[in-house]
Amino acid sequence: xxxxxxxxxxxxxxxxxxxxxxxxxxxxxxxxxxxxxxxxxxxxxxxxxxxxxxxxxxxxxxxxxxxxxxxxxxxxxxxxxxxxxxxxxxxxxxxxxxxxxxxxxxxxxxxxxxxxxxxxxxxxxxxxxxxxxxxxxxxxxxxxxxxxxxxxxxxxxxxxxxxxxxxxxxxxxxxxxxxxxxxxxxxxxxxxxxxxxxxxxxxxxxxxxxxxxxxxxxxxxxxxxxxxxxxxxxxxxxxxxxxxxxxxxxxxxxxxxxxxxxxxxxxxxxxxxxxxxxxxxxxxxxxxxxxxxxxxxxxxxxxxxxxxxxxxxxxxxxxxxxxxxxxxxxxxxx
Numbered sequence: 290x291x292x293x294x295x296x297x298x299x300x301x302x303x304x305x306x307x308x309x310x311x312x313x314x315x316x317x318x319x320x321x322x323x324x325x326x327x328x329x330x331x332x333x334x335x336x337x338x339x340x341x342x343x344x345x346x347x348x349x350x351x352x353x354x355x356x357x358x359x360x361x362x363x364x365x366x367x368x369x370x371x372x373x374x375x376x377x378x379x380x381x382x383x384x385x386x387x388x389x390x391x392x393x394x395x396x397x398x399x400x401x402x403x404x405x406x407x408x409x410x411x412x413x414x415x416x417x418x419x420x421x422x423x424x425x426x427x428x429x430x431x432x433x434x435x436x437x438x439x440x441x442x443x444x445x446x447x448x449x450x451x452x453x454x455x456x457x458x459x460x461x462x463x464x465x466x467x468x469x470x471x472x473x474x475x476x477x478x479x480x481x482x483x484x485x486x487x488x489x490x491x492x493x494x495x496x497x498x499x500x501x502x503x504x505x506x507x508x509x510x511x512x513x514x515x516x517x518x519x520x521x522x523x524x525x526x527x528x529x530x531x532x533x534x535x536x537x538x539x540x541x542x543x544x545x546x547x548x549x550x551x552x553x554x555x556x557x558x559x560x561x562x563x564x565x566x567x568x569x570x571x572x573x574x575x576x577x578x579x580x581x582x583x584x585x586x587x588x589x590x591x592x593x594x595x596x597x598x599x600x601x602x603x604x605x606x607x608x609x610x611x612x613x614x615x616x617x618x619x620x621x622x623x
Contacts, residue, residue: 392551524546
């Protein structure tokens with residue numbers, strides 16, 4: 290055997306030994322990190338102003354997570370840039386599980402495509418922890434429109450193309466995109482009136498200044514029961530148990546199914562063992578009757594499969610769906 294061959298084999302053995310030691314060290318660090326986790330307070334970023342549904346959800350979960358983790362859970366409200374400011378902050382945090390973010394799907398899949406300054410790629414910058422819940426929206430009309438069913442509404446839009454107005458919280462908002470999907474599927478033409486915020490848009494529908502709007506059922510419920518709004522259909526695949534008489538839009542637009550959802554994420558690179566621990570604790574909290582009751586009051590329904598892998602796949606599908614929809618609408622970052 291030549292000296293050069295001996296040297297090559299020695300170098301190969303040394304390289305393999307180094308790689309094995311590095312891999313063992315990495316695994317050991319991950320296991321040790323998980324064993325020591327959490328070692329300080331948890332920051333749960335809510336990328337919205339205090340008082341809304343997303344903020345209320347974060348506070349509800351934080352309150353019940355704290356005793357399970359043995360550390361305080363601090364809610365950090367970071368509104369701005371269509372919800373992506375808080376998400377970007379979470380993505381840049383140390384990937385050790387001590388900084389998390391709770392987000393609504395549109396912050397992940399829509400805002401980065403329609404708002405300049407939203408430098409976020411959710412599928413790469415964040416790691417899914419758990420889906421918290423989902424909720425359909427309800428299409429409501431002001432009584433002055435003179436329609437009582439979804440079929441009557443569709444007929445009126447087609448009879449008067451471009452005359453009816455629908456309100457939204459802005460271009461790319463869930464209110465806008467739910468209607469855009471419906472318009473595309475049924476060939477409807479209406480006048481879109483984007484507002485700066487959801488409450489402003491909703492108040493104008495209540496006042497009869499806009500005809501219709503997609504809105505969360507938890508927001509519309511009291512006004513529906515009082516007769517101030519007419520419910521035409523829900524955006525999910527089936528009627529809501531609380532309102533069995535309000536049909537699913539899919540009965541008129543087959544295949545139509547659109548819900549918004551909340552989920553928790555950690556920075557990309559967070560050790561899998563830490564993500565698994567977080568998932569277990571979140572799942573245990575979500576199973577508590579008091580938490581389930583609180584989420585129901587917000588309008589959220591638990592999902593059948595809330596595994597991290599299921600959330601990752603759901604995010605991937607929604608990201609592709611929104612990319613195609615926004616492209617078809619000609620919506621660009623502004």
